[in-house]
Amino acid sequence: MKKIILLLFIAAIAGGCSLNPYHVSKVNVENSKKLRVGMTKSEVLAVMGEPEKNETFNRPDIWFYYFNTNWIDGFVTEDECFPIVFKDGKVAGWGNAYYTRSRVEKRKNISVVEIPEKK
Numbered sequence: 001m002k003k004i005i006l007l008l009f010i011a012a013i014a015g016g017c018s019l020n021p022y023h024v025s026k027v028n029v030e031n032s033k034k035l036r037v038g039m040t041k042s043e044v045l046a047v048m049g050e051p052e053k054n055e056t057f058n059r060p061d062i063w064f065y066y067f068n069t070n071w072i073d074g075f076v077t078e079d080e081c082f083p084i085v086f087k088d089g090k091v092a093g094w095g096n097a098y099y100t101r102s103r104v105e106k107r108k109n110i111s112v113v114e115i116p117e118k119k
Contacts, residue, residue: 025068028048028082034047035047035091038090040090041090044063044091048065048084051063051064052065052081062085062086063083065081065082065084066081067081083096083099085102
């Protein structure tokens with residue numbers, strides 16, 4: 001009886017490995033080493049798999065992949081992911097430092113429309 005319980009316990013742990021946050025983060029970090037600037041979205045999907053789903057911070061030109069638990073709440077937040085930034089459908093760069101620089105550059109390039117003062 002004890003052997004059956006032990007086997008069930010081991011099977012439950014082994015079966016849950018693919019959902020284990022540590023396992024997911026380890027796989028994502030290892031796969032990210034294969035990323036290259038200029039890769040297409042389909043090439044990234046082949047290397048990294050699907051990005052985080054159902055999160056408001058995902059956009060068509062920025063995909064997020066889980067890599068670290070900051071909060072033990074069951075939710076995946078932007079600060080627990082690393083971004084992959086696409087430009088014209090190809091990888092322009094990845095990682096939080098690149099993402100931050102690209103956001104700053106994007107803001108610099110936005111033309112400001114001046115509203116004339118009322119007289």
